[in-house]
Amino acid sequence: MTGILVVLPVVGPLLAAAALLAWPARPLLRRVTGLAVSGLVFVTAICLLAVVRSGTVLTVRIGGWAAVVAIRFAVDVFTGLMLCAVALVVLGCLASAAGTGQDRHPFFVPLALVLAAGANGALLTVDLFNLFVLIEVMLVPSYVLLALRGQARDVRAGRVYVATNLLASTLLLAGVGLLYGVHGSVQLNELVGAARESSRVAAAGGVVLVALAVKSAVVPVHAWLPRSYSEAPPVVVALFSGLLTKVGLYALIRVFAVLYGGSADHQWVIGAAALASMLVGVLGAVGEHSMRRVLSFHMVSQIGYVLLGLALFTHESLAAAIFYLVQYILVKTALFLCTAAVHADRGTDRLVALGGLAMTRPVLAAAFAGAALSLAGLPPFSGFLAKFLLIKAAAAGGAWVAVAVALGVSLLTLTSMLKVWGSVFWGLPGAARPAATGWRPQAWATLPALTLAVATLLLGLAGQQLLILSEAAATGLTNPTEYLAAVLR
Amino acid sequence: MILAFVLAWQVGLAATVPALSRRLGRNVGYPLAAGYAVAAALLLTRLPAILDDDVVQISWRWLPSLDVSAALRMDALSLIFALVVLGVGGLIMAYTPRYLSGSGQHITLYVSLTLFAGAMLGLVFANDLLLLFVFWELTSILSFVLIGQNQPAATRPAVHALLVTSGGGLALLAGFVILMVSLGTSDISRILAQPERLASGPAAAASALILLAVFTKSAQVPFHFWLPGAMIAITPVSAYLHAATMVKAGIYLAMRFSALFGDRRPWSIALIGVGLATAVLGAFLALRQHDLKALLAYSTVSQLGLLIGVIGVGTPESDAAAILYTVAHALFKATLFMLVGIIDHEAGSRDLRELSGLRREMPVTSTMTALAAMSLAGLPPTIGFVGKEAIFEALSEAPGGVWLSWTGTALAVLASVLTFAYAARLVYGVFAGPPRQRGLYEPSWSFLAPAAVAAVAATVAGPLVGLLGPLVVRAANNARPQGEPAELAFWHGFTVALLLSALTVVFGMLLFTFRTRTDRMFLEAPTARPFVSYFDRGYGWLLGFGDRVAAMARAEGPAPFLIMPLLAVLLLGAAATALVGPVSRPPGSLTRPGDLVVLALLVMVIGGLVVARSLLATISLTGLVGLILSVWFVTVGAPDVAVTLLLVEVLTTIVMMLVLRQRPGEPVRRERARPSGAAAVLAAGVGVIAAAGTAALTGRRELSLPARYYLERAEPVTGGHNIVNVILVDFRALDTLGEAVVLSVVALGLAAVLDTAGATGRARAGPPDADLVFGFAYRVLAPVMLLISAYLFARGHEEVGGGFIGALVAGTAVGLGHLAHAGSSVPPLGWLRGRPLLVSGLLLSLTVGLAPVVVGRPFLAPGKLPLPGPLSLSSGVLFDLGVYLMVLALVVSAVRRLGSPGGRRTEAPS
Amino acid sequence: MTAAALLVGLLTAAGVFLVLRGSQLRLIIGFILLGHAVNVLLLSAGVLRWRVPAFADGGLDRADPLPQAFTLTAIVISFGITIYLLGLLRTGGAEASVIEPDPADDDGPTNRPTEVRDRDET
Known part of the structure; x- marks a missing residue:
């Protein structure tokens, strides 16, 4: 039974996508199918999480082949948490796409489902080459989604996106190849601590990490993300933001933890990249002029926070990083979905052209405010707890520079969110008129964002459960024996 | 309990505002004032105990794994501040209705004010550092809302106020974190009871940070400027928040922590x-x-x-x-x-x-x-x-x-x-x-x-x-x-x-x-x-x-965005070289004479490719590189790879020709290259790193465990003779499924992008003349190629071949047809459509993969499908057929979409 | 330095050079070359000491089949992406530099900061 649960997050969406393509369905049927399958995956993820939360690790050998050669999917708490978050993001984005009418293209839902399948697979797999393949399964639909509106500008922004990701994929593949060359295996369980013991493995793993860093938009290889995300359709950006870079980040954490875990020689590199990402990202966000661009730069900055937890590599800091990552996925998706609603309403997300939305769209404003405060790390939202955990872990580790940077960046984050808030929700109504299509956003456009914003509030007020799970997940990273034992079973 | 009740009472009051407001309008302030009075009276019932040097306290587990609890505690100091909050609050609530105009929305105002009172009470009752901080920031946020709502001019002062106070708030958080980390608890009364436990270093840092919070919140020089700005808010807000209560939070904090510092x-x-x-x-x-x-x-x-x-x-x-x-x-x-x-x-x-x-x-x-x-x-x-x-x-x-x-x-x-x-x-x-x-x-x-x-x-x-x-x-x-x-x-x-x-x-x-x-x-x-x-x-x-920081991410074109990743590779290479140091000579001979020939050929071809200006030359030389590499792949014992690469090269070239044919102006136009000095240096650097990395990190180990397993066990386990193919179809079928999905999505993408974008390639003046010779040759060749395709597919498990190779051959046949017929007439095999192929392939592969799951075996487990009589069909063949269909789908889509004359397609999407 | 390593270096350098040189078609060809480079790298990861095709009865010195399978998968994936990129060539995006943003669409690119001033600054 667990066997099918483990592969369902990959197979379910793929099957649904194929079915939707086979029978050219009405938009309503597409929507319902998309939401139903994503809901099913969410329920599956919850079930998986419930099974593994006690510390057991579920594994499936695809095809049932011998352990030495089989591709394996494994679910530990970290995986389970990420699967849940990703499923929520997909649900929210599909609902929002339906609400804002962005899913009109007959391929939208199938492509989103394939993307989700790839993302889920990338979270599940233990095999690095399979990771590469599944990341491609995730990326190629994203290439198409970017250009689906068919506007020249999309295609141009898409070119930056495709080129950078292609380079990163090439690099990832090269890294995997080099790991095989040095070590004779591409399975994570065979590679535990290998980089600590051999500098050649460390070098090969470094290639993998650089590739994943590009995909996660870590400074200094971040610029592609704000460039390309800021011109894509907002719901698509929400989907990308919740899935693509986060899967890259997840893989980065997993690979680093398994290969290099606890190796002080390598941690400082991650730490430096983390601090640079936090600073550069937030400064860019402060200086930007449209909601999508501000939020895209924040992605860079927030990735820095998560990496900070990885760099410190204590149990406490890893738990903080995982808590941060999971809640942040929801927060950022909420913010992008708010942007999508604004965009659907006013036809633009440029700050200078907007204003006064707090009066006309109070619920949307409330959802945005909640998510924005959470992003800035203000209580009582989940972002606060996350930031607190991280700062506490940094302080416990004596990383005072990191504490100072984290706090300063938090204030700058607030600054930029206030800039957005002041321009978009307060102030005089801007020059933007309602969208030319005449389509008026309805509650559906706001509801997904609001739901996620409420989720971040609840996670802030009652974060204990997520905290326990994050700690269990961190145990899986600092002490991979259980993960391995299960994988070998 | 009474403390929690009072807090809940405030939240409850706030929750009733919308309903009450519908009936009472602005007069909702009066019942609220009464509510404040009730809360104050409730607290006063504990006055005797407080005067007796007793405390009222209650605590819930909030974040047990952090040892943080939702602890409330009221002593005389808290009580005085709470009474100020509720007393002044009640008066303000009674004052507000007459101050407001009769019309207009007051719900946000009343809700925020009431919640604010609750937050202030929470602040003075909190007996946990984290809880105190939560309430502290809540007061800042509510103050922001109360200052800035309703008028555009208020945004700036509201932002000032929030930035200054939450800047102080972050300092407070840092101070509290220092206390928690060095004392191991966040219980305020325990921390305050033993000031001597705090070492002087953390004490200095924490006290300075807490003072920063005090000074910002209580508007001390040089942070005072936000307070006069905040006066843009309506008078009840100024009176309550910015005179009587919120600014007193700093006073409270300073007094509370005087016991420690x-x-x-x-x-x-x-x-x-x-x-x-x-x-x-x-x-x-x-x-x-x-x-x-x-x-x-x-x-x-x-x-x-x-x-x-x-x-x-x-x-x-x-x-x-x-x-x-x-x-x-x-x-x-x-x-x-x-x-x-x-x-x-x-x-x-x-x-x-x-x-x-x-x-x-x-x-x-x-x-x-x-x-x-x-x-x-x-x-x-x-x-x-x-x-x-x-x-x-x-x-x-x-x-x-x-x-x-x-x-x-x-x-x-x-x-x-x-x-x-x-x-x-x-x-x-x-x-x-x-x-x-x-x-x-x-x-x-x-x-x-x-x-x-x-x-x-x-x-x-x-x-x-x-x-x-x-x-x-x-x-x-x-x-x-x-x-x-x-x-x-x-x-x-x-x-x-x-x-x-x-x-x-x-x-x-x-x-x-x-x-x-x-x-x-x-x-x-x-x-x-x-x-x-x-x-x-x-x-x-x-x-x-x-x-300026953001400007980095505004460049046009992909190249500027590739530079940093490439530099990162250079950096990594340099660091790795330093760390790894000299490496041993690999055992055995990894280089054969043939390799050198291939290398020499490639140097020439690639040299030509790099300097080539004409597109036609570029395309041909690119194809040539693939061709030479195919030959090399044969020499290293990878015939499947060689054949696949060869076919891929042929197809890629065909598609390139098809694309460029639709852009008649293009092939003769010489592309202007960008200044290439820096690019050449970077390229050379990355090339050196790639070569060094490959040399240093490969070729030194014994046969890997999986390789040994495959070579020894693959045939007994699967019955397949061609191990590479067996790996693709059986052992790593998931990879194969993934790549087939990639191809399917590309096929979809071509349909989507070219249908919606309105391809800009201009149609030729008239239908081009079909090349007679080419056309004839094609009519003879096509059936042969299809036969070969079927043969290659069928023997995949045993010899070089399989779904990919077979489909690529068939695809080549389709592609050649389009080239030969130049888009004017429907070529043979023109009836093939991408989407049905794709869908049937995907569904077939997934079904084959899922079938074992139904009977409780793993996903993609091998099996046999019984046919009538003694025959049976292995699941691997069906899976491979699915792959075949998906690969063919891509090729068909590509040649149909890209090979057709430009402009929006009018026929139904396939 | 083995011949294979030199091959990788050569293909990488040429690929990077072409990728950095602006035009879309060169970008695609650059990535094709980079793909070749990785394929050679993957095969060398399987140790090129053994070069006999990996059939079940090949005896000693059979090549490691796993990197070959990797390479096959990689080739097909890059083929797909190459085709997609070629498809993008056919769309309006190829003529990036000559297309001005549509003034009617308010969602124009924000790469001209002098034009887009925030009211916060004033």
Whole structure:
């Protein structure tokens, strides 16, 4: 039974996508199918999480082949948490796409489902080459989604996106190849601590990490993300933001933890990249002029926070990083979905052209405010707890520079969110008129964002459960024996 | 329990506002006021216990894994602040309905105010650092909402206020984290009970950070500028948040943590220094204001400074004085704000230069204002007088040297003199003199009553201070358990403090009398504006700097975005070279003579490719590179790879030709290359790293475990002879499924992009002539190729071949057809459509993969499908067929989409 | 330095050079070359000492089949992406530099900061 649960997050969406393509369905049927399958995956993820939360690790050998050669999917708490978050993001984005009418293209839902399948697979797999393949399964639909509106500008922004990701994929593949060359295996369980013991493995793993860093938009290889995300359709950006870079980040954490875990020689590199990402990202966000661009730069900055937890590599800091990552996925998706609603309403997300939305769209404003405060790390939202955990872990580790940077960046984050808030929700109504299509956003456009914003509030007020799970997940990273034992079973 | 109930009560009140508001409109303030009174009464039921040095507390597990609990605790200090919050809050709630206009939305205002009161209560009750911080930030956020809502001009001051206070809040968080990390607990009462446990290093850092929070929240120099800005909010908000309560949060925090840091000299010095400097500066600035609200705002800054300064003294008497004066200030300052609001409301102005002689028409308002101003100025018999006496006394007896106590006292007296002067100016300016406006009336009693109650209370509390005494004394002991201060009394006899009070009055009167002369002097002095403008300049600079940082991500074209990743590779290569050091020679010979031939050929071809200008040459040379590599792949024992690569190259070339054929202008146009020096250097560097990496990291190990397994066990396990194919179809079928999905998505993508984008390639003038020879050759070749394709597919498991290779061959046939027929007529195999192929392939592969799951075996497990008779079909073949269909789907889509003449396709999407 | 390593280096350098040189078609060809480079790298990861095709009865010195399978998968994936990129060539995006943003569409690119001033700054 667990066997099918483990592969369902990959197979379910793929099957649904194929079915939707086979029978050219009405938009309503597409929507319902998309939401139903994503809901099913969410329920599956919850079930998986419930099974593994006690510390057991579920594994499936695809095809049932011998352990030495089989591709394996494994679910530990970290995986389970990420699967849940990703499923929520997909649900929210599909609902929002339906609400804002962005899913009109007959391929939208199938492509989103394939993307989700790839993302889920990338979270599940233990095999690095399979990771590469599944990341491609995730990326190629994203290439198409970017250009689906068919506007020249999309295609141009898409070119930056495709080129950078292609380079990163090439690099990832090269890294995997080099790991095989040095070590004779591409399975994570065979590679535990290998980089600590051999500098050649460390070098090969470094290639993998650089590739994943590009995909996660870590400074200094971040610029592609704000460039390309800021011109894509907002719901698509929400989907990308919740899935693509986060899967890259997840893989980065997993690979680093398994290969290099606890190796002080390598941690400082991650730490430096983390601090640079936090600073550069937030400064860019402060200086930007449209909601999508501000939020895209924040992605860079927030990735820095998560990496900070990885760099410190204590149990406490890893738990903080995982808590941060999971809640942040929801927060950022909420913010992008708010942007999508604004965009659907006013036809633009440029700050200078907007204003006064707090009066006309109070619920949307409330959802945005909640998510924005959470992003800035203000209580009582989940972002606060996350930031607190991280700062506490940094302080416990004596990383005072990191504490100072984290706090300063938090204030700058607030600054930029206030800039957005002041321009978009307060102030005089801007020059933007309602969208030319005449389509008026309805509650559906706001509801997904609001739901996620409420989720971040609840996670802030009652974060204990997520905290326990994050700690269990961190145990899986600092002490991979259980993960391995299960994988070998 | 009562504490939690009171908090829940406030939230409940806020929750009822929308419903009540529908019926009552603005009058919803009255039931809220009653609600505040109920809460206050509930807390007062515990007064006897509190006076008995007992505490009320309750605690829930909140984040047990962090040892953080939702702990509430009320001692006398908390109770006094809570009563201020609820008492003043109730008055403000009763005041607000008449202040607001009858129409309009007030729900947000009332909800925010009520929640704010709850947050303040939570702040003074919190017995856990984290919980305290949560409430602390909540007050900042609600203050932001209350300042900024409803008018565009308020956004900037609201942002100032929030940035300054939450900046301080972050400092507070840092301070608390230091305490938690070094003490291992976040329980405030436990932390405060043992100040000696805190080492001096963390103590210094934590105290400095907490002070930063105090100074920002309580608007101390140089952070004070947000408070006058916040006066853009409506008067009830100013009166409640920015005079009586929120700014007192800093006072509360400073008092609370005096138990921990009070014995440290820097703590005292910082409090006294910053506080008294603020007191003088604020009073001085208040004196220059014409706008009554601005005057009161600077007055608040000044009075808060005085309080902060007194807290720094650190004697039991000083704590008592600070607590008493906190209550006094809340009372009279809220009153003054309310009265100014009334004046503004009635006279339509709050500018001292426009108001005059209101005492005739508004005698009650005048009297009440005068009473509150007496409190402010420190005149008997008000509570302001008692409080200021206590402050003078505490300062003049401050420990730490005569120098400190005299300077402190002098500054306090100076601030008080200025305070007296502006208080007098306020009363005199508004009410005395000739009346200028006609038709003014005393406001309705319901408007005036809340202010009047507070004004009278502030006055009679002076003589009756003895009633407050026990609670204040107890609270002072809570703040710093160092013995009981002297009881508070209205009359102390002829003391130094009384002398200082008298001095204050005398100098204040002088300052007021000669105001025309002093005003000129004061107005020439530097103003408060520098602080705001420094902040704004910094903010603007920050935005500009951010804009420059963001500019990196605005470049056009992919190349600028690839440079950093490539540089990262260079860096990694350099670092790895340094770390790995020299590597051993690999055993055996990894290079054969043939390799060198291939290398030499490639050097030439690639050299040509790099310098080639014409597109045709570029495409041909690219194909040639693939061809040579295919040959090399054969020599290294990878025939499947070789054949696949060859076919892929052929197909890629066909598609390129098809694409470029639709862009007739293109092939002859010579592309202008970008300056290539830097690109060449970077490319060479990355190339060297790639070569070095490959050389250093490959070729040195024995056969890997999986390789050994495959070579020995693959055939027995699967029955397949071609191990590479077996790996693809069986062992790593998931990879294969993934790549087939990739191809399917590309097929979809081509359909989507080219259908919606309206391909811009221009159609040729007329249908091109089909190449007769080519066409004929094709008609002969196509069936043969299809046969080969089927054969290659079928033998995949045994020899070179399989789904990919077979489909690529078939695809080549389709592609050649399009080339031969040049898009004019429907070529053979033109009936093939991408989407049905794709869908059937995907469904087939997934079904084959899922079938074993139904019978409880793993996903993609191999199996046999029984056919009629003795035959059976292995699942691998079906899976491979699915792959075949998907690969073919891509090729068909590509040649159909890209090979058709430009322009929007009119036929139904396939 | 083995011949294979030199091959990788050569293909990488040429690929990077072409990728950095602006035009879309060169970008695609650059990535094709980079793909080749990785394929050679993957095969060398399987140790090129053994070069006999990996059939079940090949005896000693049979090549490691796993990197070959990797390479096959990689080739097909890059083929797909190459085709997609070629498809993008056919769309308006190829003429990036000559297309001005549509003034009617308010969602224009924000790469001209002088034009887009925030009201916060004023």
